[in-house]
Amino acid sequence: ETGVTQTPxxxxxxxxxxxSLKCEQHLGHNAMYWYKQSAKKPLELMFVYNFKxxxxxxxxxxxxxxxxxxxxxxxxxxxxxxxxDSALYLCASSQxxxxxxxxxxxxxxxxxxxTVL
Amino acid sequence: AQKITQxxxxxxxxxxxxxxxxxxxxxxxxxxxxFWYKQPSSGEMIFLIYQGSYDEQNATEGRYxxxxxxxxxxxxxxxxxxxxxxxxMYFCAMREGWGSQGNLIFGKGTKLSVKP
Numbered sequence: 001e002t003g004v005t006q007t008p009x010x011x012x013x014x015x016x017x018x019x020s021l022k023c024e025q026h027l028g029h030n031a032m033y034w035y036k037q038s039a040k041k042p043l044e045l046m047f048v049y050n051f052k053x054x055x056x057x058x059x060x061x062x063x064x065x066x067x068x069x070x071x072x073x074x075x076x077x078x079x080x081x082x083x084x085d086s087a088l089y090l091c092a093s094s095q096x097x098x099x100x101x102x103x104x105x106x107x108x109x110x111x112x113x114x115t116v117l
Numbered sequence: 118a119q120k121i122t123q124x125x126x127x128x129x130x131x132x133x134x135x136x137x138x139x140x141x142x143x144x145x146x147x148x149x150x151x152f153w154y155k156q157p158s159s160g161e162m163i164f165l166i167y168q169g170s171y172d173e174q175n176a177t178e179g180r181y182x183x184x185x186x187x188x189x190x191x192x193x194x195x196x197x198x199x200x201x202x203x204x205x206m207y208f209c210a211m212r213e214g215w216g217s218q219g220n221l222i223f224g225k226g227t228k229l230s231v232k233p
Contacts, residue, residue: 033220042121043208043223056220088160103169104212105152106221108162 003027006091006109013081014117021076021112023091031096032074033106034066037088049074050096081116088113120144121209121224128229130199137184138194138227140209146170149213151192152221153183156206165207168192196229204231 004025013019025032034046048056049068063085065077074091092106122141130136142151153165168176168183176183184193196203206228210221 040225042225045220045222048220090160090162092162103150103152103167104219105164105167106162107164108154111160113160 002109003107004091004093004109006089006112008112009110010113010115012115012117013078015081015083017081018077018079020078021089021091021114023074023076023109025072025074025091025093025107027093027095027107029093029095029107030071031094032068032071033092033094034074034076035090035092037090037111039087043090047076078114081114083116086114086116119224120222121211123209123224123227125227126225128227130196130203130229130231132201132231132233133198135195135197136199136229138196138207138209138229140192140194140224142190142192142209142211144190144211144213146213149211151183151185152210152212153181153192153194154208154210154223155203156208156226158205162208166194199231201231201233204229 007022031050033048036044045058046060047066063080067075088111090108090111092108094104094106120143149170151168155163166176166178166181166183168185175185180197182195206226208226209224212219212221
């Protein structure tokens with residue numbers, strides 16, 4: 001079992017569909033993140049959850065709706081997306097504070113490649 | 118203004134040679150951390166190396182070393198003895214503030230291609 005797993009790996013959806021991306025971390029971390037990676041742009045932070053509480057929403061449109069039911073699972077619910085939302089969506093986790101030490105590096109999943117038609 | 122600048126969109130290196138990937142950063146914080154990640158075609162971002170702003174020694178992890186020049190605000194990644202498996206995108210990132218709290222800000226990345 002890899003540290004951070006994301007499903008599905010690939011998703012094609014129409015603009016009127018509703019779908020969800022799932023992320024699960026097996027590292028015992030207390031923080032989880034959603035990033036968006038578009039071509040030729042830096043990774044964009046979307047949402048952060050610390051101890052299941054959302055601590056950051058980086059001006060993300062409401063058509064993206066995160067859910068964090070526990071510290072191991074993170075979802076990104078998608079509805080009425082636009083073609084410009086096509087991108088690689090990366091989930092990450094980290095240990096913040098305590099035994100996280102001074103680095104607190106992020107551990108990433110392999111991403112979910114989303115195409116909006 | 119960009120916080121992390123990677124000026125090399127693409128780089129080529131011959132197998133077994135060393136290569137330096139450039140990264141400059143912009144922050145007014147005294148405490149910050151610098152990270153390098155590798156992203157192969159599979160998509161996963163793999164953590165390579167970390168440098169804290171107060172670290173006096175340059176960080177090293179196996180074939181990876183970080184050339185940290187604080188006054189110039191640069192944190193270049195050096196890969197020694199390149200291997201074909203090193204071909205990937207490489208991202209420099211920064212966390213401002215002390216400790217493990219806070220988000221990473223990423224650069225646009227450099228695509229490294231290792232030639233046999």
